[in-house]
Amino acid sequence: MSETTDGYLDMDLLRFTTAGSVDDGKSTLIGRLLYDSKNTFDDQLEAAEASSKRRGDEHTNLALLTDGLREEREQGITIDVAYRYFATPKRKFIIADTPGHIQYTRNMVTGASTANLAIILIDARHGVIEQTMRHAFIANLLRIRHVIIAVNKMDLVDYDEAVYTKIVDQFHDFASRLDNIVDMTAIPMSALHGDNVVEKSTKMPWYEGPTMLYHLETVYIGSDHNHIDARFPVQWVIRPHSDEHHDFRGYAGRVAGGVFKPGDEITVQPSGFKSKIKAIANYGGDLEEAYAPLSCTITLEDEIDISRGDMIVKGNNPPQKDQNIEAMVCWFSNSKKLTPRSKFHLRHTTHEVKAVIQEIRYKVNINTLHKEEDQSEMALNEIGRVSIRTSGPLFFDSYRSNRTTGSFVLIDSQTNETVGAGMIV
Numbered sequence: 001m002s003e004t005t006d007g008y009l010d011m012d013l014l015r016f017t018t019a020g021s022v023d024d025g026k027s028t029l030i031g032r033l034l035y036d037s038k039n040t041f042d043d044q045l046e047a048a049e050a051s052s053k054r055r056g057d058e059h060t061n062l063a064l065l066t067d068g069l070r071e072e073r074e075q076g077i078t079i080d081v082a083y084r085y086f087a088t089p090k091r092k093f094i095i096a097d098t099p100g101h102i103q104y105t106r107n108m109v110t111g112a113s114t115a116n117l118a119i120i121l122i123d124a125r126h127g128v129i130e131q132t133m134r135h136a137f138i139a140n141l142l143r144i145r146h147v148i149i150a151v152n153k154m155d156l157v158d159y160d161e162a163v164y165t166k167i168v169d170q171f172h173d174f175a176s177r178l179d180n181i182v183d184m185t186a187i188p189m190s191a192l193h194g195d196n197v198v199e200k201s202t203k204m205p206w207y208e209g210p211t212m213l214y215h216l217e218t219v220y221i222g223s224d225h226n227h228i229d230a231r232f233p234v235q236w237v238i239r240p241h242s243d244e245h246h247d248f249r250g251y252a253g254r255v256a257g258g259v260f261k262p263g264d265e266i267t268v269q270p271s272g273f274k275s276k277i278k279a280i281a282n283y284g285g286d287l288e289e290a291y292a293p294l295s296c297t298i299t300l301e302d303e304i305d306i307s308r309g310d311m312i313v314k315g316n317n318p319p320q321k322d323q324n325i326e327a328m329v330c331w332f333s334n335s336k337k338l339t340p341r342s343k344f345h346l347r348h349t350t351h352e353v354k355a356v357i358q359e360i361r362y363k364v365n366i367n368t369l370h371k372e373e374d375q376s377e378m379a380l381n382e383i384g385r386v387s388i389r390t391s392g393p394l395f396f397d398s399y400r401s402n403r404t405t406g407s408f409v410l411i412d413s414q415t416n417e418t419v420g421a422g423m424i425v
Contacts, residue, residue: 011087014216017096017112017144019135020121025152029121029191029212030097034086036198037213081111090217105366105381106332108138109421113407116221117146119212120171124157124188128170130367136171137366140178141328141383141423143403145224147175148215149186154204155193161206164188177369180400183219187212225292226402230258230266231319232312233349233405238297250281250297251306256349256404257397259291260298260314268304269311269319269395275302292404309351311395311405319395319405325388326361326425328399329410331378333419336412338378338386344419346390348408354391355410361385385425399423 018026082097096111098104112118118139122132139147149171157163168186175181187196188207195201198213210218235253260266264277280287282296290296298312306312313319331338338357346355362371363384378384399406410420 011090011092012221013092013094014117014219014221015094015096015115016117016119016216017098017108017115017139018119018121019098019108019112019139020119020150020152021123021126021129021131024121024123025191026097026119026121029119029150029152029189029197030084030095032191032194032197033095033213034084036194037086037088081107083111088213088217093216105134105138105383106330108135109142109330112138112142112144113403113421115142115144116224117148117216117219118144119148119150121150121152122167122171124151124153124163124167127167128174132171133174133369134366136175136178136181137364137369138383140180143180143399143423145181146183146219146221147181147185148212149184150212151186151188152191154188154195155190159188159195159201159203161188161204164207185209185215185219187215226257226397227259227291228257228315229317229319229397229402230260230264230314231256231397231402231405232260232298233351234306234308234310234312235350237307248299249303250299251312252295252297253350254295255290255292257292257402258315259289260312261289264314266300266312266314267318268306269313269321270393271305271310273302273304275300275304277301309349311349311351313395319397321393321395323390323393324358325390325394325396327386327388327408327422328364328383328425329378329386329420329422330383331380331420333412333417334380336419338420339376343413345411345413346388346394346408346422347411348394348396349405351394353394354413355388358387358389361387386422388422396424398425 020026084095086093096115098108098111120135122128151164151167187209188204189196191197195203196211198211200211232255233253234251238250238252240248260277260280262277262279266277267274278299278301280290280296280298340357340359343356346353360375360378362373363375363378363382365372366383397405406424408422409418412419
């Protein structure tokens, strides 16, 4: 492996999502980010230029670099979650470009579920609107710790500092009611003209903060993972049937929390058997330690019966064990509603159980954030708190302390469709 590739693999990865109302300029912003950071191919740019000419656009429409579906390009809106990958010398990035329409709430939840940071776009002409509050609520619900408040289209308000300050104050006033967002950075910009996206704007000398790309490159996300409570859901048991590795038995998976080292005493859930870690390895060889979100293989000193869905844990703070769970659920299904006594398969980390909905405690009106009680069903894109009973115990943490072991999906047993995503309270 070349040194360049090696360095690239070792680079820090930041996943971020974009959210904003229709026409706030999310796709243009991402197009600008890719274009100005020289992460576009010539043929992509030529296709965007040709398409812009056909549509009669004044400038090359950079949104066309990200809106991949034909109907997205024709309507000029984002419909599905589009993932884009790019890199700078400092960091690798995965962008989830999510739609702004209220009917695509599930798409936003999907795109934001693995993000470290959310860019919430606000049109400088309109200020903080219901959509802005809804997106901030979802970012907070999904425990996204870092938020960029991107006050876009500053060119349309003559780059006025007073307009920007008023919007930022409005957002902070609303966000003070949220509890998971710990780091908010506001940036005035024009995605169309490239002001403060990659290059510092000369039109807003009053703004002394970072450009968006600089903030994305430098924001510290190391403490976002739970490095205290050690969790390793087993995804695969490796038993090579070869003479060379005749007695090898390894457990492959991704570390969901904490740090594991050779020599550590561990407990396997649900059996409760104890052992010590003999070695930890990945594609590059043996490791001295493994921490979230690293994928690796663990071997133990004792032969224990472990299978997919079991969890290797260590320390004095084991995960909770229960068949009754309380969770916030976002409903994904168009054809089926969530109702009390409805049954599903519940997939939690690598473990799957049958589950029944016991009660809908309340639904959240995601425009006003009010709780609506006495609800008998939840429909597509609705979010609410439900109580669930599972056929066997789950080993979980609250979503607040661990996004991996605190989340699950609900699957319709007839159609195998993913119908809901849950965050354990």
